Amino acid sequence: MIERAEVEQLYARYAHALFRRCRQLVASEADAQELVQETFLQFWRGRERFRGDSSPFTFLYRIATNLSIDKLRRRTTAGSQVELLETEMASGQPRQDARLTAMSELVWLTEGLDDETLTIAVMLHVDGLTQEEIAASLGLSRRTIGKRVHKFEEHVAARRVAHPSGGAAGERAAAAAEDRP
Amino acid sequence: MTSSSKRPVPEVMLLRYLAGDLPAAERAQIDAERRDSPELAARIAELEREQAAYFSTHPPDAAAHRLWTQLSVEDSKAIARRSTTRWWRWFLLPSAATAAAVLFAVFVVQESHERATPTLGDSESPRSDVELAEAAQAAPAAPEQVAPASEPTRAPAEPVTGPADESKTHAAPSKPAATGAVTRAARKRPATDKQDAPTALGGAEGLAFGDGGGGGGGVGVAAPRGSGVTGTGMGGGGLAGKGTQGFGRGATGTGAGVSRSGAAKKERVVEREEPSRDVESRPAPDAGPAEDARRVYAAPPPVAVVPQAPAPKPAPKVALPANEPMVAPESAAPHEAKSAASLADDADGAAGELARRAPPRPHAELVLRSGGEVRRSRAGTASAGAGDRVFVIAELSRDAYVLVVAARAAGTVQTLWRGRMTAGERREIPVTWPPTGGQGPLYLFVIASDEPLDAAGVLPESTPLPASYAGAIRAEAGSFVRLRVTARP
Numbered sequence: 017m018i019e020r021a022e023v024e025q026l027y028a029r030y031a032h033a034l035f036r037r038c039r040q041l042v043a044s045e046a047d048a049q050e051l052v053q054e055t056f057l058q059f060w061r062g063r064e065r066f067r068g069d070s071s072p073f074t075f076l077y078r079i080a081t082n083l084s085i086d087k088l089r090r091r092t093t094a095g096s097q098v099e100l101l102e103t104e105m106a107s108g109q110p111r112q113d114a115r116l117t118a119m120s121e122l123v124w125l126t127e128g129l130d131d132e133t134l135t136i137a138v139m140l141h142v143d144g145l146t147q148e149e150i151a152a153s154l155g156l157s158r159r160t161i162g163k164r165v166h167k168f169e170e171h172v173a174a175r176r177v178a179h180p181s182g183g184a185a186g187e188r189a190a191a192a193a194e195d196r197p
Numbered sequence: 198m199t200s201s202s203k204r205p206v207p208e209v210m211l212l213r214y215l216a217g218d219l220p221a222a223e224r225a226q227i228d229a230e231r232r233d234s235p236e237l238a239a240r241i242a243e244l245e246r247e248q249a250a251y252f253s254t255h256p257p258d259a260a261a262h263r264l265w266t267q268l269s270v271e272d273s274k275a276i277a278r279r280s281t282t283r284w285w286r287w288f289l290l291p292s293a294a295t296a297a298a299v300l301f302a303v304f305v306v307q308e309s310h311e312r313a314t315p316t317l318g319d320s321e322s323p324r325s326d327v328e329l330a331e332a333a334q335a336a337p338a339a340p341e342q343v344a345p346a347s348e349p350t351r352a353p354a355e356p357v358t359g360p361a362d363e364s365k366t367h368a369a370p371s372k373p374a375a376t377g378a379v380t381r382a383a384r385k386r387p388a389t390d391k392q393d394a395p396t397a398l399g400g401a402e403g404l405a406f407g408d409g410g411g412g413g414g415g416v417g418v419a420a421p422r423g424s425g426v427t428g429t430g431m432g433g434g435g436l437a438g439k440g441t442q443g444f445g446r447g448a449t450g451t452g453a454g455v456s457r458s459g460a461a462k463k464e465r466v467v468e469r470e471e472p473s474r475d476v477e478s479r480p481a482p483d484a485g486p487a488e489d490a491r492r493v494y495a496a497p498p499p500v501a502v503v504p505q506a507p508a509p510k511p512a513p514k515v516a517l518p519a520n521e522p523m524v525a526p527e528s529a530a531p532h533e534a535k536s537a538a539s540l541a542d543d544a545d546g547a548a549g550e551l552a553r554r555a556p557p558r559p560h561a562e563l564v565l566r567s568g569g570e571v572r573r574s575r576a577g578t579a580s581a582g583a584g585d586r587v588f589v590i591a592e593l594s595r596d597a598y599v600l601v602v603a604a605r606a607a608g609t610v611q612t613l614w615r616g617r618m619t620a621g622e623r624r625e626i627p628v629t630w631p632p633t634g635g636q637g638p639l640y641l642f643v644i645a646s647d648e649p650l651d652a653a654g655v656l657p658e659s660t661p662l663p664a665s666y667a668g669a670i671r672a673e674a675g676s677f678v679r680l681r682v683t684a685r686p
């Protein structure tokens with residue numbers, strides 16, 4: 017069982033990395049710092065689930081990613097991201113901030129996905145990691161990562177069919193899904 | 198690390214590198230690239246500066262302190278939230294237990310009531326008799342309706358055929374109402390107890406089913422004491438299954454009532470005087486509805502008391518078929534008549550003769566049939582509407598005159614049927630419903646007597662009827678109400 021002192025050590029070791037992860041997704045330092053705090057809170061509450069099979073960083077990174085996506089979704093629900101995405105789609109002009117575009121698309125495309133698939137999709141499409149790197153980071157097999165990626169692509173393709181103006185990320189995912197034998 | 202040297206090292210890998218989270222091989226690879234690539238070295242240096250700035254702004258100690266503080270606060274909130282949102286759960290178990298107890302009590306009362314209304318020759322007749330006595334004992338008796346103990350009454354100038362002590366009349370003390378319990382004092386008393394003699398012979402005995410809006414209790418039957426009259430009364434009101442349903446039994450000129458609330462399933466039993474004691478009957482004064490609901494109508498003082506005959510051998514039960522035709526045959530069921538006759542034949546000697554001479558003690562049972570489905574009104578009440586067909590099912594174990602009367606609260610008494618029935622005879626008496634016009638509470642009484650009776654002599658028009666019984670015996674369209682009267686020795 018993880019003790020409080022260990023959590024404090026983990027914070028001193030990984031807080032900055034998690035802060036950058038969250039800031040990259042939510043584009044707000046204040047929100048990112050809040051998410052870091054929440055990440056360690058969730059880690060402490062769910063410390064029984066951490067069996068030490070993977071690095072604590074991977075565990076924390078996953079929590080931070082999911083919390084950040086949730087934060088983005090809450091923003092989307094509030095309307096800010098939706099308006100941004102709709103404005104971009106209506107104008108047909110790609111936004112200068114490709115990262116925000118990717119985040120907006122990601123939020124829109126990943127509705128309904130489970131946390132693990134969502135984390136893998138973020139690491140694949142946002143962080144730019146390879147499937148092998150994701151497998152190594154998350155402590156999963158390469159085959160599992162491939163299945164999750166396939167699931168994500170099918171999900172995106174379905175979203176694209178339901179909403180044809182889904183954005184560039186959706187187009188890429190849909191194309192990847194169509195290319196599959 | 199399997200990342201290609203041609204693509205930039207992902208940031209997350211650099212962050213893990215700085216955090217010392219990378220495996221040794223991957224760390225060595227990044228170290229090599231860092232030496233070879235000034236660009237990567239600059240990225241790493243930038244990350245190190247940013248990391249230092251971050252921890253200077255957010256020192257781990259302070260962050261950890263905030264973390265534990267927030268954790269304790271949220272845990273406290275969660276506990277408070279649970280305690281505030283789930284406080285009602287503490288009431289679940291007691292409520293469930295109470296509900297179960299009430300349901301059980303209702304079931305027990307129903308069962309006892311059904312046992313108290315046996316059919317002719319029921320093998321459990323003596324037990325049912327006790328049940329009836331119990332119901333009579335548990336019935337309410339308003340203090341003003343019971344003659345005080347200091348005013349014993351005696352049947353004036355009437356021949357007393359029974360023991361002298363039994364001809365005495367006593368006023369039993371009126372006990373306060375008891376809630377949630379059924380008086381079982383009379384349960385163990387044998388049916389043939391001598392204390393029953395006045396009830397069986399000289400007094401009026403009534404079994405009344407009623408639905409009183411909170412008043413509870415049935416209404417006893419008024420029958421002249423000493424005339425060998427045994428009466429059964431039924432009073433109804435309201436909608437069956439709603440409000441307060443009650444049944445009661447009047448004995449020896451007093452009333453008995455057991456009310457059961459259909460909503461709260463709460464029994465209320467009001468103690469009353471011992472049925473073995475005679476009480477002077479007094480016209481109930483005009484009182485409020487609540488008191489009227491519990492009012493007991495007593496018969497005039499007894500004029501003759503005959504010793505109680507021993508109970509004969511119980512005969513096999515003759516159950517009333519559930520799906521009997523709407524119009525019953527005029528003749529009695531042969532097998533039932535035979536059963537009753539055999540009962541009478543079995544009784545030999547003086548005891549048998551006394552049993553024959555003893556007036557029948559009717560039991561009332563109300564059955565409502567609607568749409569082919571027969572359901573027994575557990576509280577003894579049912580509802581009938583205008584134009585519905587109402588039948589009184591009477592079964593007697595001995596020859597008697599039967600009088601069926603209907604009375605309203607206003608005092609209007611109307612004879613519905615009057616005739617002679619023989620032992621073992623079962624008769625379905627059709628009743629035009631409602632028997633009397635106008636509004637107001639309506640009661641149905643079936644009275645068995647050794648001598649022909651007149652309604653005026655049994656229920657004088659001056660008798661005030663309870664006003665709290667809102668409504669009459671009502672039944673749904675196409676259904677009929679049966680007041681089943683079974684006389685037993």
